[in-house]
Amino acid sequence: MRQRPNNRLKGQSAIVTGSSSGIGKAIAIGLARDGANVVVNYHSDEEGANHTLAEIEKLNLHGSAIKFKADVSKEEAVEEMFAKAIDTFGTVDILVANAGLQKDAPLHEMELKDWQLVIDVNLTGQFLCARAAIREFLRRGMRKDVSCALGKIIHISSVHDIIPWAGHANYAASKGALTMLMQSIAQGYGKYKIRCNNVSPGAIRTPINEDAWKTKAAYNKLMKLIPSDRIGEVEDVAALCSWLASDEADYIQGTTLYVDGGMTCYPGFTENG
């Protein structure tokens, strides 16, 4: 456990989308460990969401957690999720928009439905959740007793918001666009004390990229891309998100924080170019 429990998010409530597994699950647990109430959002993996809840309950801290099924690409579902969060916890202080997926194919073989699905979930889903969060922050007003921010939005992006990725153009396009969404939010709502930032993970050990780390050969190949010479773990991302959601990060605004072991340093150029 890299994150030591503390109370920096006590009294705050968070929605973490896609927290039935992988990075989202670790983020939900991490926020709870720091005292937040958490909505564990899932799309189809209810068992996974139950497991996240069980892990949070084991921590036995001040906050509580509920699960909520919602497809983040659907306007009505997102509205219902926020209504449930507000009904249960009184408001939402922190949004970690993490839900995302890959539907990989070389561009000339990519079907429109796979392009569309990735854009719908990874980009439109982020827009719908951010919009709902901003509306709630503005409605509710400041809560100086819990935070010096009106609200915090963390979009989970990817190193592929800056590293092109052949065979994954839908995914890279969705993440690249997310940079402009995030910066536009920060630019427009910073004056209301809303903070909006992106967290961009590199290769993190989750089911989404199993092919890249499961076998020794794949893992060794992957290491050519990572100066830190290890794959990332979900806790690496979770620890950053908890800090970023807290007032300790009050001056972090409109930026992208990479959690990638140096992948964005393009190590392929070390002895080349």
Ligand code: BGC
């Ligand atoms: C992708 C992973 C990939 C990593 C580094 C992530 O955004 O979801 O599949 O391993 O980027 O390339």
